[in-house]
Amino acid sequence: MGSVRDHGGEPAYAWRDLLQRWSDEWLDPVLHEQERAEPFPDEVRRTRWLGSGGATGEEVDALEDRLSAKLPTSYRQFLLTTNGWLNTTHDIDRILPVREVGWARDLAPELVAAWTDGYGDVGFRVDDEEYFVYGEAQDAVSSRPEYLPYTLKISHTPEATDVYLLNPCVVTPDGEWEAWHLAHWLPGAVRYQSFWELMNGQYRSFRGEW
Template sequence: MPVTEMDEPAPATRSAVHPWRDLLQRWSDEWLDPVLHEQERHEPFPDEVRAARWLGGPGATPQELARLEERLGVELPPSYREFLRTSDGWLDTTTGIARLLPAREAGWARDLDPEVIEGRAGDGEPDDVPDEEYFVYGDEQKSWAIRTGYLSGMLKISHTPGAGDAYLLNPQVVTPDGEWEAWYLAHWLPGAVRYRSFWDLMNDEYRSFRGDQE
């Protein structure tokens, strides 16, 4: 599988352990606030989730992570691996994503959801998007400037029934510190919103969640 390394290295702090527990605990507390947020969900969270004040579960064991990497034939990117070690799966991030998959369910998009690939194959520009246009992240990014040829080689890590919204990790574009590019596909969005890492994607999704509730 060909790999393209991003020209710009990720900030040095991303090489350290990402503070997932802090981020996810804030997210849980705010989702579960009965006045501010929980009424925005289609149905109430289960009683055990509300009692635990935690939308995830126990972290994946080293054995579970090793089995996932063996099944995929690749080493997981650091921030995603650290996420799974903190919580092996997750409920809603925003109203657009219903569930982050546990290690035993994550898999290649071509196997789990080939319609994601087929449905996006005609979106945006073809695979000849030049590097100077493709490797733009943040507010200046053009969501339609994607390389659809990457889709068949992406890892699907979320599930939302019927909506077509998904989080994908792209092992074909890697930062110098081993992070995979992360994509957010939404049914309302031409192309995708892309990030340098899963950590960056989740922080942006948290900001989006906060903004939706204000």
């Protein structure tokens, strides 16, 4: 599940295809919906879509203005496809709509403190050789908590620390921000080179493919 280039040379990510398959599988009463504490809302069941309508370009532009940052293409296209999303896996309750997105230091200061307090005192930093490893060879311990205050919080799970974050401190040549899945049950963050790759990884996890 990759991306293609549009006529302007910008990657075009197949969000609708991925998210529709994800919706259909969540809503299958035999496969997954029975695993939820509560059924999905009637409107979700009727439309067979765990998201909403897409955000407008003006709404996404306003978010970028509020953040003083240009969003990575894969995440921007996601928001234009659906302005928020319900469960990805059992660990993430929802992906936030544009009006609720913000920097982790502002939205989740306790989370930032829990992972960073005392970190600078030990004088240790993961080197590039360990850090820039993605895929199965990656060790979640090899994270850099010093980036956490600068990350963008894009998901929410009540009474849990499971969260998706976008990290503007690490950017690919295509302008994609590194994407994190951070959780209390992990020794660090599971990191991907883009939001698109994170979501594909989470979809595989949801399906039990690893």
